[in-house]
Amino acid sequence: MQPTPRALKALTWVSAGLFAVALLMTLFYAPREAVMGDVQRVFYFHVASGWVGALAFLVAAVAGVVYLVRGQRRWDAVGLASVEIGLAFTLANLISGSVWARPIWNTWWTWDPRLVTASVMELVYIAYLLLRQGLEDPDRRARFAAVYAIVGFLSVPLTFLSIRIFRTIHPVVVGNNDPTAQGTFDMTPPMLQTFLFSLFVFTVLYIVLLWHRVRMQALAEAVEQRKMKLLSA
Amino acid sequence: MTSGGVLPLSAGERARGYLRAVGAVVWKDLAAELRSRELLSAMLVFALLVILIFNFALELDVATRRTVTSGVLWVTFAFAGTLGLNRSMAVERDRGCLDGLLLAPVDRSALYFGKSIGNLAFMLIVEAIVLPTYSILYNVNLFRPGLIVVVLLGSIGYAAVGTLLASMAVQARTRDVLLPILLFPVVLPVLISAVKATNAVLLGLEAAELWPWLNLLIAYDVIFTAVAFMLFDFVVEE
Numbered sequence: 001m002q003p004t005p006r007a008l009k010a011l012t013w014v015s016a017g018l019f020a021v022a023l024l025m026t027l028f029y030a031p032r033e034a035v036m037g038d039v040q041r042v043f044y045f046h047v048a049s050g051w052v053g054a055l056a057f058l059v060a061a062v063a064g065v066v067y068l069v070r071g072q073r074r075w076d077a078v079g080l081a082s083v084e085i086g087l088a089f090t091l092a093n094l095i096s097g098s099v100w101a102r103p104i105w106n107t108w109w110t111w112d113p114r115l116v117t118a119s120v121m122e123l124v125y126i127a128y129l130l131l132r133q134g135l136e137d138p139d140r141r142a143r144f145a146a147v148y149a150i151v152g153f154l155s156v157p158l159t160f161l162s163i164r165i166f167r168t169i170h171p172v173v174v175g176n177n178d179p180t181a182q183g184t185f186d187m188t189p190p191m192l193q194t195f196l197f198s199l200f201v202f203t204v205l206y207i208v209l210l211w212h213r214v215r216m217q218a219l220a221e222a223v224e225q226r227k228m229k230l231l232s233a
Numbered sequence: 234m235t236s237g238g239v240l241p242l243s244a245g246e247r248a249r250g251y252l253r254a255v256g257a258v259v260w261k262d263l264a265a266e267l268r269s270r271e272l273l274s275a276m277l278v279f280a281l282l283v284i285l286i287f288n289f290a291l292e293l294d295v296a297t298r299r300t301v302t303s304g305v306l307w308v309t310f311a312f313a314g315t316l317g318l319n320r321s322m323a324v325e326r327d328r329g330c331l332d333g334l335l336l337a338p339v340d341r342s343a344l345y346f347g348k349s350i351g352n353l354a355f356m357l358i359v360e361a362i363v364l365p366t367y368s369i370l371y372n373v374n375l376f377r378p379g380l381i382v383v384v385l386l387g388s389i390g391y392a393a394v395g396t397l398l399a400s401m402a403v404q405a406r407t408r409d410v411l412l413p414i415l416l417f418p419v420v421l422p423v424l425i426s427a428v429k430a431t432n433a434v435l436l437g438l439e440a441a442e443l444w445p446w447l448n449l450l451i452a453y454d455v456i457f458t459a460v461a462f463m464l465f466d467f468v469v470e471e
Contacts, residue, residue, distance in 0.1 A: 068467050123418040130414055134405030144401045147464045151394065151419055154460055158422035158453060165429075165445065 008211050015201070015208045022194075022201040030194040033185055040185065042100045044194050048202035050093040050118070056086030056206060057125065061153035064146030073221075074214070076142035079149055080132070081213035083125050085206060090122050104183040113163035120159050124152040254339035258347020262321065263354065272320050276359045280313040284367060298371055303431035306367065307387070307424055310360060314391055315413045317355045318399035321348070326403050335469060345465035349396035349458075356388045379434040379443065386450040387427030390457050394420050397461035400468050423457070426450045 026044045033040035060082040067075035097115070098108045109115065128148050135141035187195065242250070266272055287305045291297060325331040325348075334344055364384070368375045395416055402412040430446035432438075 068464075120418050120421055127414045127418060130407070131401065131405065131411065134407035134411055136406065140404065143467050143470070144404075147397070147401065147467055148415065150464065151397070151460060154456065155394075155419040155422060158456070159425070162422045162425040162429075162449060 004215075008208070008215070011204075011208050011211070015204045018201045018204055022198050025194045025197055030191050031188060033191075035185065036104055036183065039100055039103050042096045044198040045202075046093060046096040046100065047195065048198040049089040049096065051199055052202045052206045053086045053090035053093055053118075053121070055203070056082045056089065056210075057121065057149075057153055057156070059210075060086065060125075060128075060149045064149035067142060067146045068150075073138075073142060074218070076145065077214045077217035078210070079145060081210050081217060083128055083149065084213065085209050087122060087125050087129075089202075089206070090118055090125075094118055094122065100183075113160055116163050117156060117160040121156050124156060128152060251340060251343055254337075254343035255347045255350065258334070258344055259350045259354070262348070262351035265324070266355070272317055273355060273358060275320065276313045276317045276355065277362060279316055280309050280359055280363050281366065283309045283312055284363070284370070288370075293371060298373055299436065300432075302367075302371070302373055302375075302435055303428045306363070306431060307428045309363060310356065310384075310388070311391070311417070311420075311424060313359050313363075314352075314356050314388075314395060315416060317359070318352055318392075318395045318416075319403065319408070319412050321352055321355065322396075322399040322403040323408070325400075331469065341466045341469060342462050344469070345396065345462055348400070349392050349461070352396050352399075353388055353392040356392055357385070360384050360388065373435070375435075377434055380431060383427060383430040383434060383447070383450070386447065386454060387423060387430075390423035390427075390450065390454045391420055393454065393458040393461050394423070397465055397468060400465070420457075423450065423453050426453065 022044070026041050030041060030044065032038055060079045063075045063079035063082060066072075067079065094115075097118075101110070102108050128145060131148055132141055132145050135144060284305065287293065287309075291301060291305070293301070293305075325334065335341075364375045364380075367373065395412075398415045398419065399412055402408050402415055405411050426446045426449040430443060430450060433443040433446060
């Protein structure tokens with residue numbers, strides 16, 4: 001069995017350190033938002049986990065395309081790992097959003113396009129895992145999972161587009177803003193720094209998790225192969 | 234069947250051969266259905282039951298009917314549709330028919346188009362019976378040209394992506410429950426625009442309200458058909 005690569009070990013510690021710094025920045029460096037108060041601090045990790053969720057599903061779709069073209073099993077492992085991480089971060093995004101929405105919108109949940117799209121995305125990739133579970137042949141499982149990752153990733157933006165045609169109340173903090181949105185604010189430089197730093201840290205965290213998960217998948221397959229060898233001997 | 238790539242064929246001959254292959258698959262499905270009538274009758278009875286349940290669940294009085302009819306119709310079509318898709322792909326798998334089809338010297342995509350046109354035909358037949366029945370039962374006039382266009386466009390998108398996902402679902406161990414879970418979150422954009430367009434037609438809104446949804450439906454049909462057409466090869470390959 002190969003030991004954990006040195007680079008991976010180092011990156012794991014670095015990301016843990018970076019995460020601690022990001023947490024401290026969110027809690028102490030970023031100023032308290034004048035209108036919403038401390039609950040606004042959820043914003044930094046909320047957007048960062050949403051970003052990682054979307055990035056992870058994009059990576060899964062790309063890994064699906066590469067797998068279908070090249071047929072190498074490790075791309076299937078990348079797709080599966082990425083979907084699992086994406087599910088966790090999208091869930092964090094949804095929950096942190098609810099925590100913020102309760103005082104600001106006065107409700108845990110509303111059927112806003114972004115909220116619906118995020119939850120549909122979560123459902124698509126839960127379906128992805130269920131599809132994998134139902135298939136025993138590894139080649140077929142990898143092929144079907146790749147196909148579904150591609151179809152799912154194409155469908156999610158279309159869902160967003162369809163619902164977007166109704167009005168939205170979700171604030172758009174980055175980029176131009178809609179005056180009817182509720183709970184918007186303008187970022188001061190320390191806020192912007194904290195925000196960008198959180199995005200960076202979460203991206204690093206994603207890469208570390210992906211690396212660990214892909215490695216774990218390779219180890220699991222190695223174990224599986226040895227088991228088969230032992231059983232057949 | 235067609236003569237494959239043995240002789241150098243002209244483009245016209247190849248296109249004709251391709252269309253013949255698509256037609257043969259569609260015809261096979263329709264002929265089998267004409268003889269057994271198991272798929273359509275199940276879909277129809279199921280669709281009528283769904284409408285019946287909605288009647289109790291929603292208290293479809295005159296005021297509610299105006300606003301919820303489009304939703305009730307599309308939920309009914311979507312549920313009946315999964316039933317049909319599952320069955321139509323399961324029969325291919327059960328008796329080894331799929332292997333036979335795959336052995337035929339035709340392009341795989343011809344199989345895809347054949348199956349999805351067959352599935353679309355079943356959906357349209359069910360819809361053609363459900364719509365008048367709904368009109369009579371609830372005294373709503375559903376005979377409008379706009380509605381027929383919307384139902385056609387929505388069903389095309391549904392069948393396009395449904396055929397692809399159903400051919401994956403029937404190969405899984407959990408196939409009985411898998412299809413709706415795979416299909417509904419993915420086909421959601423089609424259903425949203427179909428419901429909105431149906432609503433616009435039924436409420437008699439002006440064309441400016443209807444066209445954006447029709448355009449979206451057309452775009453989704455094209456996107457989903459193209460994607461499913463490109464990916465179908467990987468789903469049936471052994």
